[in-house]
Amino acid sequence: MSICAGQTITFVDNSTGGITNWNWTFNGGTPGSANTQGSHVVTYFTAGTFNVTLQVSNSNGADDTSMTVTVNPKPQVTFLTTDDNCKESSGNITGIVTLGSYPVTFNWNNGSTDSTLSNLTSGTYSVLITDNNGCMNTEQVIINDLQEGCDYFVYVPNVFTPNGDGNNDIFYVRGKGIRSMNLEIFNRWGNKVFESSNIEVGWDGKFGGAEQNSAVFVYVISAVLENGKKVEESGNISIIK
Numbered sequence: 001m002s003i004c005a006g007q008t009i010t011f012v013d014n015s016t017g018g019i020t021n022w023n024w025t026f027n028g029g030t031p032g033s034a035n036t037q038g039s040h041v042v043t044y045f046t047a048g049t050f051n052v053t054l055q056v057s058n059s060n061g062a063d064d065t066s067m068t069v070t071v072n073p074k075p076q077v078t079f080l081t082t083d084d085n086c087k088e089s090s091g092n093i094t095g096i097v098t099l100g101s102y103p104v105t106f107n108w109n110n111g112s113t114d115s116t117l118s119n120l121t122s123g124t125y126s127v128l129i130t131d132n133n134g135c136m137n138t139e140q141v142i143i144n145d146l147q148e149g150c151d152y153f154v155y156v157p158n159v160f161t162p163n164g165d166g167n168n169d170i171f172y173v174r175g176k177g178i179r180s181m182n183l184e185i186f187n188r189w190g191n192k193v194f195e196s197s198n199i200e201v202g203w204d205g206k207f208g209g210a211e212q213n214s215a216v217f218v219y220v221i222s223a224v225l226e227n228g229k230k231v232e233e234s235g236n237i238s239i240i241k
Contacts, residue, residue, distance in 0.1 A: 002070040004135035005047045009069065012038035015056050023055040028071065047073035074137040075100030075129045084122045084143055086150035087177050087226060091120030091143040100131035121145070145226075152177030152225040159238045162205030171237060172202035173221060181223035185237065188215065205239050214241050 003009060009029075013022055024034040028050030029042035044050070048071055055064040076099035084091035095115040097104045106115050107128040117125065122145035129137045154175040162169045173183055178199055185194040185203055193207040205212050216238050223231040 001067065002072060002133070003044060004072050004133065005074050006043070006045060007071075008041050008043045010038075011040045011042060011052065011054075013054060013056060015063075017060075018058050019056045020059070021057045021062075025051075025053045027051050027053075028069070044069065044071040047071050072101065072131075072133045072135050073099055074135050075104050075131040076137065077104075077127075077129055077139060079139070079141050081141060081143060083146050084120060085146040085148055086152070087121065087145060089119045089121050091122065093117045093120065093125060093141050093143070095127070095129075097129075100129070100135065101133045102131070104129060104131045147227055150177055150227055152227055152229065154178060154181070154221065154223050154225075154231045154233065156219060156221060156233065156235065156237070158236060159240055160205070161240050162211070163241050170202040170204055173199055173223075175223075177226040179224045179226050181221060184220045186218045186220070187212070188217075193217065212239055214239050 001009065011024065013019065019037070022035055022037055024040060026032050026042045028046060028048055029044050031042065034040045050069045050071065051066055052069055053064060053066040055062060075097060077095045078098050080094045080096065082090070082092040093116065095106060106113055108117065109126045110117070120143050122143050124140055124142050126138065126140045129139065152175070154173065156173055157171065160168050160171045173181060180197070181199055182197045183195065184192055187193050187207070193212070194203040196202070216236050218234065219237050220234045221231070225231065
């Protein structure tokens with residue numbers, strides 16, 4: 001019988017003849033012995049080849065039997081990692097199989113089945129590793145963001161052209177390493193015409209559903225960068241049609 005480390009086997013004696021005594025020995029297993037008919041659920045935590053013996057007896061005598069249990073190891077992998085830096089998606093993970101029966105497959109939580117992952121952002125990556133014996137292991141690998149020499153900034157354009165031609169129709173805040181931000185836009189009378197705290201949501205040049213004419217508006221932005229730096233900025237933005 002062959003199993004994987006950490007798995008269990010259920011043993012039960014089906015002997016006939018009015019058995020009154022049982023003496024089980026589960027070498028390498030937990031528990032290591034038993035003295036009833038069963039069922040006995042035995043867990044094998046360590047890889048190897050182990051003997052299971054059973055001696056039964058009644059008033060007429062005794063008999064014994066044995067079997068061999070092969071416990072295959074869980075696959076083991078060593079991971080070589082490169083951390084990300086400055087949110088540039090430069091992280092890498094390479095898994096090197098150190099124990100297990102080939103072929104060994106990888107199933108990562110990001111959908112990849114490769115032993116090497118590239119262009120990674122910071123985060124925790126988990127993987128299910130399965131070898132040719134069907135033995136499995138799970139691992140987690142952490143990719144950090146080093147934040148070394150990062151040139152983070154906030155960029156706000158001063159002109160956009162919301163004319164529906166698909167080019168520069170939306171006013172977006174752009175930059176690098178922006179953790180959070182809040183943008184407000186006011187018209188010349190001080191009325192707030194737009195607000196967003198989502199960098200992917202920009203102003204389409206409308207207020208109350210109405211398109212605004214060519215004019216100069218005032219923006220106010222507050223942002224926090226990935227390195228903790230706070231940015232407070234205001235200026236003019238012009239609609240040109």
